[in-house]
Amino acid sequence: MSKILITGATxxxxxxxxHKYLKQGHNVIACGRNTEKLAQLTNHANSSQLSTLAFDITNTDDTEQAIAQVEQVDIIILNAGDCQYIDDAIGFDNKLFQHIINTNLIAIGHLLHFLLPKVSKHGQVVLVSSSVTIVPLPRAEAYGASKAGLDYLANSLRIDLAKNNIGVTLVxxxxxxxxxxDKNTFDxxxxxxxxxxxxRIYAGVAARKSYLHFPKRFTYLLKLIAMLPNPLWQRLVARSIR
Ligand SMILES: NC(=O)c1ccc[n+]([C@@H]2O[C@H](COP(=O)([O-])OP(=O)(O)OC[C@H]3O[C@@H](n4cnc5c(N)ncnc54)[C@H](OP(=O)(O)O)[C@@H]3O)[C@@H](O)[C@H]2O)c1
Structure with missing residues (x-):
């Protein structure tokens, strides 16, 4: 059985x-800020199978202290993230932009710094990005930029970690x-x-796939749209999101 650390587990x-990894008999380290939710997870699980770590991934000191309690792990799933939109492009919200980049990208760098030395040989790093990076969407300047950065990070890291036999799965x-x-008002x-x-993530990670995208009927449609000439896909996206 493997030991899996999951951020954004609440x-x-x-x-x-x-729940999926516990059901399959693995050991899980569930991470999040919401201590009530972490306690609920503990109450529902076999205590020898689940442990929890409460910390804010954007606080480097807290992250370091929390990860210091982790011994070896086989799979790290860096999934925690936030999505907020830039509603007014002219009044570009720099604070929102900084918050999203910090949470979805900079924090991942800190987590990798503290966690990678603890990932077992033949282990795996799973980075949860978004299909938003396939085709840029309106109002997603902050979220999309953070996830596009994560895509590059994953694809570059995969090359460098190959010699350590650590796989990288981009999702x-x-x-x-x-x-x-739930807070989105568009279709x-x-x-x-x-x-x-x-x-789908469980199956793809178990198969050590380097790239997972789903549902395919949606992601292939996006990939097709991305192949169109710029003015065409931009008009299409603007019309479909309105
Ligand atoms: N839902 C979608 O349609 C979708 C699509 C594409 C990609 N994604 C990506 O999938 C991942 C999970 O999204 P979700 O939809 O499951 O979101 P969610 O239900 O809002 O969960 C977000 C999780 O991230 C944690 N988190 C957020 N900020 C944190 C921080 N500063 N420190 C520690 N933990 C933090 C939250 O934990 P606490 O509240 O306990 O802090 C929570 O467990 C995200 O990276 C998201 O970008 C989601």
Whole structure:
């Protein structure tokens, strides 16, 4: 049985992943800020199978202290993230931009710094990005930029970690029903449940795939749109999101 560390384990995709890995008999270290939610997870699980770590991934000192308690891990799933939109491009919200880049990208650098030396040989790093990086969407300047950075990080890290036999899996989910998307007011085509997303991530990670994207009917459509000439895809995206 493997030991899996999951960030963003208190909600949505991360929480569903915790349940999936526990159900398959693995040991899980569930991370998040919400201590009540972490306690709930503990109450529902076999105590020898689940441990929790409460820390804010944007606080480097807290992250270092929390990760110091971790011994060896086989798989790290860096899933915690936040999505907020730039509603007014002219009044560009620099604070929001900084917050999103910090949470979705800079914090990942700190987590990798503290965690990578603890990942076992033949272990795996899983980075949860987003299908938003396939085609840029309006209002997603901050979120999209953070996830595009994460894509590059994953693809570059994979090359460097190959000599350590550590795999890197980049994940591009489409829309998944979670508290993060509950606040969206636009149509979210082909939205899937967090359980379905967890099932797909679990299977892809077990197969040591380097890239996962789902649901395919949505991500292939995005990939097709991305191949169109710039003015065409931009008009299409603007019209479909309105
Ligand atoms: N839902 C989608 O449609 C979708 C699509 C593509 C990609 N994704 C990505 O999938 C990942 C999970 O999203 P989700 O939809 O499951 O979101 P969610 O339900 O809002 O969960 C977000 C998780 O991230 C944790 N988190 C956020 N900021 C944190 C911080 N500063 N420190 C520590 N933990 C923090 C939260 O934990 P606490 O509240 O306990 O801090 C929570 O467990 C994100 O990276 C998101 O960008 C989601």
């Amino acid at each position: 909600s949505g995709i991360g929480e569903a992943l915790v 591009h989910p489409g829309f998944v029903a979670t508290p993060l998307t 979210m085509p082909f939205k899937i449940t967090s359980e379905d997303a967890a099932k």
